[in-house]
Amino acid sequence: KDKTDTERLVINPFIFNNLADFLTEIKGRVGIVAKGCDSRSIVSLIQDNKVVREDVVILGVPCPGLIDLAKIEELTAKDRDELDEITRQGEKVIAKVGGQKKEFAANQVLFDHCLACELPTPQEYDILLGEPRPPAPNMEASGKNIAGLKELTSAERWESWQNELSRCIRCYACRNVCPACFCQRCFVEETEPQWIMPMPRWQDNLIFQIVRNIHVAGRCTDCGECERVCPVNIPLRSLTREMYDIVGELF
Template identity: 40%
Template sequence: MRSEAVRAAARRLLEEGKVVRFLGHAPGFDPTSPFPQLITRAEEAERLVLDHFCAPNLAKYLLDYETQEGVTAVVLKGCDALGLARLLADHRVARDRVWVVGLPCPGMLDRDKAAALLPGVQEARAEGDEFVLTGAGGERRVAAGQVLLDRCLVCAVPTPDDADELLGEPVPGRPVPREEDAAVAALEAMTSAERKAYWTEQFSRCIRCMACRNVCPACNCRSCCFDSEEPRWLSRVTDGPAQEMFHFVRALHVAGRCVDCHECERVCPMDIPLMKLNHKLLQDVEELFELERAFVPREVEPLGIYRPDDPEEFA
């Protein structure tokens, strides 16, 4: 898609000395799951790719270079750029130490959906509102809606608005029907006991690998309560109460701060629907505190401020 453009950008930036490292994507064994790749020399630019499977959000890696010299260039899609905005708002990253190579994102594909539509899929190209998948099994033309990641179907921010350079023309956002709201509403329609049973079942699969926390741009504390030995907030024992504690606290710690990038859900090896937790909080934040687009980081986060006339439910 934009592989040539990203290689050229990396080469130029590293050669000119504008940046000392460049964070992009490189192909994995499976071309449908490219992984994050750090390069530091212009000749390594050949390794980079930028295609319709580059889902990983690279923003969080910027924390790794917090104490290292030099400017870091990073390839960010619209959603990833919100992750950077989060880190900037939290004062974890200085803007002048980052060079944002923005990708106006046409949407990233869900590798599982793609593989289901065309087993052995290797590549995809966009053609209008369709994607053409190619692979060992031949070629197949599918509607964007069938193969895009769920998050991309409702993307409101495909183009980073704070990029130092853009790889292509800005892309308009898709109208946001907020289908996630339907998932939250379905849970809300259950009885309390049904919800309890639902979450107990979901959380019981959790292996506590912490990938959801580690990938999250909003989970950027220098030390985390889950790692604390004393006091021990979270037992390593994976019983029901501890699983509930972990998921409750993880979600609440990013309440009003989640940028809706869906990375937690994407990396979860056990497919726990973490965004159903995040979306519930996002909706409540917007509704209770009369905010719009609460997933966009702002100067002061919704829970870091108050209004004397906030709803009074506590008497």
């Protein structure tokens, strides 16, 4: 409630969270900082009558994209704890590791969903913090995982998803972080009827993800949060982005 608290606000390429996820839990008027994808999640919540437009003051941030630490770890062969500093300078990202500087093109280290971003500037806002950013989507780089899956035969793809979803521990982080997953009672918690078993068998994990994807179809803004938070690195965006594209084509 103290306005000097705003001095503690930080915006940088590591502030990942899509804050729209919290809007349905807050009563009364609230201010929210929103990147391009977050602002579209807010619009979707308003369209679903989950949020009243007049109750939110949107501070829009034209977004240069978020840095995927996993990609930097892979490129530097170092754990994120071993990296001294990471800075973005224009279209370059510089990682300091062991006293040495390593330079990468931003396209090498941004999250896949940011590589595909067509609307980095919020579409809905009350105050825009900064100049609008032109979109520069790189669909080929962003869609490598999905393209790889499409090259497989149906049997191979089935096996691949079986392997991936066998690792799911059903922590529900992917659901909880998603602004489009706003049901007060999720179907996975229903007991009459019980749609899926509580134990994380791959078959039930598959049903969870398929039904979740159907429920968020048309609401998902490709914010990438579900994939980012998965503790076992299941490539969930290969499902959500494919659904996003199908919905985009059909409607």
